[in-house]
Amino acid sequence: MKILEVIPIAKGIKNDTLSYFSGSDIPVGSIIKVPLRKRIIPALVISTKDVGESKTEIKNSAFALKKISKIKFSHLLSKNFIETAEDVGNYYVGSTGAVLNSLVPKVVLENTEKIKIPTHKAEEHKKITKAEKFVIQSTDEDRYAQYKSIIREEFAKNSSVFFCLPTIQDIKKAKESLCKGIEQYTYILHGSMSKKEIIENINKILAEKHSLLIIGTGSFLSIPKNNIGTIILDKENSRTYKMQTRPYIDIRKFVEMFAVKTNTRIIFGDLLLRTDTIWRQKKNELVELMPLKFRSLTTSTQEIIDMRAIQNNVDGTEITNNKSAFRIFSEKLQQKIEENIENNEHMFIFSGRRGLSPSTVCADCGNVVKCNSCGAHTVLHRSTTENFFLCHKCGERRSAVEKCSYCSGWRLSTLGIGSELVEEKLKELYPKANIFRIDADATKTHKKAEEVAEKFYNSPQGILVGTEMALLYLTEKIQNTAVVSIDSFFSIPDFRINERILNILLKIRSITDRHFIIQTRDMSQKVFDYAVKGNLVDFYRDEIDDREKLHFPPFTTLIKISIIGNRNDVLILVQNIQKLLEPYEIDIFPAFIPQSKGKFGVNGIIKIASNKWPEKDLYEKLKNLPIEILVNVDPDSLI
Numbered sequence: 001m002k003i004l005e006v007i008p009i010a011k012g013i014k015n016d017t018l019s020y021f022s023g024s025d026i027p028v029g030s031i032i033k034v035p036l037r038k039r040i041i042p043a044l045v046i047s048t049k050d051v052g053e054s055k056t057e058i059k060n061s062a063f064a065l066k067k068i069s070k071i072k073f074s075h076l077l078s079k080n081f082i083e084t085a086e087d088v089g090n091y092y093v094g095s096t097g098a099v100l101n102s103l104v105p106k107v108v109l110e111n112t113e114k115i116k117i118p119t120h121k122a123e124e125h126k127k128i129t130k131a132e133k134f135v136i137q138s139t140d141e142d143r144y145a146q147y148k149s150i151i152r153e154e155f156a157k158n159s160s161v162f163f164c165l166p167t168i169q170d171i172k173k174a175k176e177s178l179c180k181g182i183e184q185y186t187y188i189l190h191g192s193m194s195k196k197e198i199i200e201n202i203n204k205i206l207a208e209k210h211s212l213l214i215i216g217t218g219s220f221l222s223i224p225k226n227n228i229g230t231i232i233l234d235k236e237n238s239r240t241y242k243m244q245t246r247p248y249i250d251i252r253k254f255v256e257m258f259a260v261k262t263n264t265r266i267i268f269g270d271l272l273l274r275t276d277t278i279w280r281q282k283k284n285e286l287v288e289l290m291p292l293k294f295r296s297l298t299t300s301t302q303e304i305i306d307m308r309a310i311q312n313n314v315d316g317t318e319i320t321n322n323k324s325a326f327r328i329f330s331e332k333l334q335q336k337i338e339e340n341i342e343n344n345e346h347m348f349i350f351s352g353r354r355g356l357s358p359s360t361v362c363a364d365c366g367n368v369v370k371c372n373s374c375g376a377h378t379v380l381h382r383s384t385t386e387n388f389f390l391c392h393k394c395g396e397r398r399s400a401v402e403k404c405s406y407c408s409g410w411r412l413s414t415l416g417i418g419s420e421l422v423e424e425k426l427k428e429l430y431p432k433a434n435i436f437r438i439d440a441d442a443t444k445t446h447k448k449a450e451e452v453a454e455k456f457y458n459s460p461q462g463i464l465v466g467t468e469m470a471l472l473y474l475t476e477k478i479q480n481t482a483v484v485s486i487d488s489f490f491s492i493p494d495f496r497i498n499e500r501i502l503n504i505l506l507k508i509r510s511i512t513d514r515h516f517i518i519q520t521r522d523m524s525q526k527v528f529d530y531a532v533k534g535n536l537v538d539f540y541r542d543e544i545d546d547r548e549k550l551h552f553p554p555f556t557t558l559i560k561i562s563i564i565g566n567r568n569d570v571l572i573l574v575q576n577i578q579k580l581l582e583p584y585e586i587d588i589f590p591a592f593i594p595q596s597k598g599k600f601g602v603n604g605i606i607k608i609a610s611n612k613w614p615e616k617d618l619y620e621k622l623k624n625l626p627i628e629i630l631v632n633v634d635p636d637s638l639i
Contacts, residue, residue, distance in 0.1 A: 001051040006034060006043035008097040009109060011246055014627050016095050018043070021051065022068040030073035031112050035066055042109045044082065044100065074112035078224045084258045090614050093622045093631045094247025102249050104222045107195050116203050117224065131260045134289040135281050136269040139510060143234065143269045144177050146290060150230055151178065155211040159229030163215040164255055166240035168192050168446055169472040174215050182213060189216035192446060218251035221258055231259050236270040236277060237503050239636065248632040271510060272503045272536065275543045276554040296534030300512040304528050305330045307521045328417055328425050333482050333517050337463065341433050344460035345479040350508055351419040352486040354439040354467055362404035362412055369412060371396050381420060417485035423465045434459040438470035449473050471507050481508050482517040490525065493639035495552050498527050502539060505531035553634065557613040560638065561604040562591065562630040570602055581621050591639065605638055
C-alpha cells in the first residue's frame with residue numbers, strides 16, 4: 001500500500017498538496033484522477049512512500065485518507081514544466097495546482113489517457129548554453145520575414161519552433177504566412193478546435209521525429225516536445241495574454257520563465273512592444289534581434305480632426321445650451337466616405353465602444369445611469385420594439401424609458417459614440433452602401449466575425465464599423481480608415497492606457513493603404529500626434545518618464561488586493577489585513593465598480609521594487625490571506 005502526495009490541479013483549492021492511499025505503484029510526475037469533496041479532479045503525483053513508513057503520521061492525522069481505486073495515470077508533464085508552474089505560482093501568489101489548471105488545456109487534463117507519449121522518448125535535452133532573450137519591434141512584414149529565417153535555421157539544426165500567439169485569429173494568420181513549403185511539418189493548437197482535432201495533433205507532434213513548427217497559445221507548451229530550440233512570442237503587446245481570473249497569470253511571464261528553465265531561445269515581437277519590454281532592452285536584459293524600429297512609416301495620408309472646433313451645421317444631437325452640437329462625422333470624414341462609395345473602395349471605421357452611446361447622464365443633476373445589479377455604467381442599445389439599457393459587465397437588461405434614479409428627472413442624455421450608433425447613422429446617410437459591423441454584440445462568435453470580415457472584403461463600397469475586436473479579423477490592406485471615437489479610453493483607470501491607444505492607432509495605420517483620419521475632442525493628447533507621425537521614440541521617452549515619477553512598472557511591481565462583501569465586514573477585514581501586512585504599506589481605496597446588491601468593494605495597492613519581487617516575507621503574508629480575498633500581481637487596472 002502506498003501513500004501518494006499530490007498537487008490538485010483545480011482552482012479554488014487552498015491546499016497546495018493533498019494525500020491519498022492506493023494499492024498501485026504510481027510514478028512521481030504522473031497525472032491521476034482523485035476524489036475531492038463531491039467531484040473528481042486531476043492531480044499531479046509529487047511523492048510516494050510505503051504506508052509502513054508513515055504509520056505514525058497516519059495515526060495522528062486529523063482526517064482520514066481517501067483511497068484511490070482503478071487508477072489510470074499518464075506521465076505527461078515534463079519536470080521543467082512542473083518546476084516552472086511552481087515558480088509562476090510563487091510570482092502570482094497562487095497554488096501550483098491552480099497554476100497548472102490554468103496552464104494545461106482542459107481537453108488535455110481530461111483526456112490524458114488518450115495522449116500517446118512515445119516509448120522511445122529520450123530524456124529532456126540538456127542545453128549547455130544559457131537561454132537567450134531577444135526582441136524585435138517592426139512591421140508585420142519585417143517581423144515575419146525574420147521569423148521565416150529563424151524557422152529555417154532551427155529546421156537545419158533538427159530543432160522545432162513554438163510560435164506563441166494570444167488569439168485564434170492570430171494563429172490562423174500566422175499559419176498562412178509561415179507554413180509555405182513546410183505544410184506537413186506545421187501544426188496549430190488552440191481552444192476552438194474540437195477535442196478530437198487537439199488530441200490528434202498532439203499525438204502527431206509527439207510522434208514526429210522531424211523538426212516542427214507548432215503555432216498555438218501558450219498553454220500548449222505543456223506538451224512534452226523536447227527538441228524546441230526557439231520560442232517566438234508574437235503580438236507581445238496584446239492584453240489577451242493576461243488572464244482575468246485567478247490566479248491572474250500572464251502567459252508572457254510563464255513563457256519566459258519556461259524558456260529560461262529549458263535553456264531555450266525566446267523572441268518577443270510586435271509592431272509596438274510594451275514600454276516595460278523596451279525598458280528591459282535598454283537595460284540589456286533583452287537583446288535586439290534586429291535594430292528596433294522607433295519610426296513607423298506609411299504611404300497613407302493622415303489627418304487629425306478637432307471635433308470640438310466644429311459647430312452645429314448639420315443634424316446632430318444637441319448636448320449643451322450654447323448650440324454647439326455633438327457630431328459623429330466631420331465634413332472631412334463624410335467626404336472620404338462618399339469618395340469611398342464612388343470609387344468602389346473599402347473603409348474601416350473604428351469606434352472605441354459598442355452600443356449606441358457608452359454613457360447616459362441626467363441633464364438635471366449629472367447622475368450617471370448605472371446597472372441595478374452590479375453598479376457598472378449601462379450602455380444604450382436599440383431593438384425592434386424600444387431602446388434598452390444593457391450592462392456589459394453582468395448582462396442586466398432593462399427598458400430605456402425611465403427617470404433618473406437620483407432626482408427623478410426625465411432629461412436623460414446620451415454621451416459618447418458607440419459602434420451601433422455609427423452603423424445606424426451610416427445606413428441613414430448612405431442607404432446604398434454595403435455596411436457591416438464587428439463587435440461583441442453584432443458578432444458573438446469567432447465564426448460569425450470571420451464571415452462578416454469576408455463579406456466586407458468581397459463587397460465593393462464596403463464600410464466596416466468595428467471595435468478593437470474587429471482588428472483581429474482585418475488581415476488585408478484597406479484603402480481608407482478612420483477613428484470616429486476613442487476619447488472615452490482616456491477615462492479608463494489603467495496606467496497603460498496611452499500605450500494601449502497608441503497600439504490600436506498603429507494597427508489601424510498599418511493596414512491603411514491611402515487615407516487615415518483620427519477624430520478627437522481632446523487635441524491636447526500627444527498620443528495622436530505620435531501615432532500619425534509614427535514617432536515611437538518620443539512616446540517611449542514620455543511614457544517611461546511618467547512611469548518613473550509615479551513609481552509604476554517597470555520600476556515597481558504592483559500587487560492589487562480586492563475585498564468584496566458586506567460593508568462592515570469588509571472594513572473590519574481591511575483593518576486586519578493592514579496589520580497583517582505590516583511593515584508593507586498598502587494604499588486602500590473604494591473599488592471603482594461596486595459589486596452585486598448589498599455589497600461593496602475595496603481595493604488595496606502595494607508597490608514593491610521590481611527586483612525585490614517575489615519577496616519571501618510579503619509572499620507568505622499574501623499567501624495566508626483568506627481565500628475570498630483576491631490577490632492580483634501586475635494588474636491591468638489599479639481600480
